[in-house]
Amino acid sequence: MTWQTLAEARDEALGCTKCRLAGGRTQVVWMDGNPEAPLMFVGEAPGFHEDRQGLPFVGAAGQLLDTMLGSIGLDRSRCTICNVIKCRPPGNRDPMPDEIEACRPYLEAQLRFIKPRVVVTLGNFATRFVLAKQVSISRVRGQRFEIEVPPGQGRVVTVIPTFHPAAVLHGGGNASPAFKALQDDFRLIASVLAEPVPEAPAEAPAVETAEQEALF
C-alpha cells in the first residue's frame, strides 16, 4: 500500500467496500486509544455495540478489557486497541479468510505506523494474523514471541497472545481458569512494559522467516 501516514490508511478504511461486510456495517471501527503508546491490543472484529459506536471493545468484552487494563494500572490512553477486521460480521460470526485478507492492509498499516513495542493478541484470529502461524490460543497464550515488525528492519516487537475477553466471559467468568490465565497474562504484559527499551541494532539482522515476510 502507498499510504504515507496512519491518517491516510484510516481515511481509506472508513470508506472501504473491499468485502461483503461493508454492506452490513453501521460504521467502520478503526481503533481507539493513543497511537503514541508502546502497547497495542489486537482483537477479532467489532460486535453489535462497536458497530454502533464506531469504537472497538465497548461492549461486555471491552468492559473486561478495561478492568484488566486497570488491574495493571493502565487505561485506554496508555495503549491502542484495534481489530483484525474493521467491520462487524453479521451475527458476530467468525471472520472469513477472504474478509481477513481484504482487511489485512489496514492492520498492517496500524502496526507499521504506530510501531508498538508490545502487541497483545486477543484470541485465535489476532494471534494467527500477527504470528502468521496457525497456532491455537490455548497452546500459546501467556508466552512471549519476539518478532520483527516489519520484518528485516531490526525493530523487534514483543507479541503476547492471550485469551479473548469474550471467550473468558462465555467460559465461566471470574471463577474460571481462563480468567486466572488472563490475569497472569496481564501481569506478564506489565512486566514486559517495565523492561528497559532495547536499543535498535545498527544493522538489520540477517535472518528473516518466510512467514514474517508474508505478514508485510
Ligand code: URA
Ligand atoms: N470483540 C472483538 O474482537 N473486538 C471488538 O472490538 C469487540 C469485541
